[in-house]
Amino acid sequence: MPIDLVNSIASWFLKKRFHQIELFLKYPNEVQNELLLNLIETAKDTQIGKKYDFASIENYETFAERIPVTTYEEYQYLIERSRNGETNIFWPTPIKWFAKSSGTTNAKSKFIPVSMESLEDCHYAAGKDLLCMYLNNNENSQMFTGKSLRLGGSKELYRENGTVFGDLSAILIDNMPLWAEFSSTPSSKVSLMSDWEYKMQAIVDETRNENVTSLTGVPSWMLVLLHNVLETTGKNNLFDIWPNLEVYFHGGVSFTPYKDQYKKILPNSDFKYYEIYNASEGFFAIQDQNNSSELLLMLDYGIFYEFIPMDTYGTKDQKVIPLSDVKLNKNYALIITTNSGLWRYKIGDTIRFTSINPYRIKVSGRTKHHINVFGEELIIENAEEALKKVCKKTNAEIVDYTAAPIFMKGKEKGAHEWIIEFKTPPKDIDYFNELFDNALKSLNSDYEAKRYNNITLNKPAIHIGRKNLFYDWLKQNNKLGGQHKVPRLSNTRDYIDELLRLNIS
Secondary structure, eight states: OOHHHHHHHHHHHHHHHHHHHHHHHHSHHHHHHHHHHHHHHHTTTSHHHHHTTGGGOOSHHHHHHHSOOBOHHHHHHHHHHHHTTOOSSSSSSOOOEEEEEOTTTOSOOEEEEEOHHHIIIIIIHHHHHHHHHHHHHOTTOOGGGSEEEEOOOSOOOEEETTEEEEOHHHHHHHHOOHHHHHTEESOHHHHTOSOHHHHHHHHHHHHTTSOEEEEEEOHHHHHHHHHHHHHHHTOSSGGGTOTTOOEEEEOSSOSGGGHHHHHHHSOOTTOEEEEEEEETTEEEEEOOSTTOOOEEEOOOSSEEEEEEETTTTTSTTOOOEEGGGOOBTOEEEEEEEETTSOOSEEEEEEEEEEEETTEEEEEEEESSSEEOSSSOOEEHHHHHHHHHHHHHHHTOEEEEEEEEEEOOBTTBOBEEEEEEEEEEOOSOHHHHHHHHHHHHHHHOHHHHHHHGGGSSBOOOEEEEEOTTHHHHHHHHTTOOSTTOOOOOBOSSSHHHHHHHHHHHO
């Protein structure tokens, strides 16, 4: 199909959709309130709807008073009944698909319901919006003349009791419309392979001779794939293989530790990076501007948002607020109500607002992935910004890392212990550590206070991880695949002790 015709069709959809986006940009709180009432009306005859008398709920205040905030563990028994084929429990239409996730806080599998409404009105709608926004910002794009290299999860879809479960990416690939399949590579057959290591080479073999114009996937795993492509072809950079490559759509983990490594294999200042924020539970935000680190919160995907300020999270003073009450630059735990039947559900992520007109956000971490053993409130955003600064000063490159507390023993003070696998290690790890400690102090006043004169915390202890340490740990724990992530920060030593043992084995 000629590029002018493709762009004309895409532009038509773009203009039509942008009218709807402008509506929630102009009236965000009204759109969210209307969405909530529609969700309540839709589910009023479900078991949950009858339990909480959805039929009599007429506003957000009643909704918030009547329905408790919940976690996966509290919701699990309902999800299990749904997985076994029972219907109309928390959503009126049958739930056929369940996105399997081991999560990032424990090894226990989670099965997140994915309704037809969520599939169509959230996940696929977001995919189209992402392309529309990109095209709107880059009118001379040639992206549609080639294919998108997608890197999804490594699980196959498994059928059980008439329902289907697998990685969200596998569910999306298995159900994607024909036009999307035609414009993507590798084939669904390769994308859904269960053996991750065999699959990686199969993707290389199938894509190396395609006209790839865009990339889509989690940064850590995509980097592994792209290095395999370079190694197989003997090329120095990706433009020697795919000369028309113009954009990378990424999400799942912070891009900060990987950005410099991508610039080395994509040495073109015009190359674009677009971030997305999605999960098994839904698609939440999209980068809507070139060269931006902010994400536009999408308010009409069938998801109603609430927030818990992290300074009171988990305490007796915890308070849940709607979108209309959020403040700039505060850290919030995200609560969602969705068109898959999750009601006031703690997703486990933390975000902060960089703008409230329109509502733009940055993902700052996980509610359980921080270190606050000594009152230091160290979050992933602090850690990654500090590592970025120090790597730039020391010409180091990081593959992966994790950190945990060294607990106080008697008169011995605490500290943070880090294990970092480097692609390019610093020449002097002690100097690296000194710079890193100072960077953390500059970014986090609570950490700085605890480190002052070593009052509570000694300086960090950093171990250099051997090559492939984190890959081997993921493989050992059966977590190879595009949707699995290394836990960055933890209040316990479970992860780091395993990795330290593996580092010397």
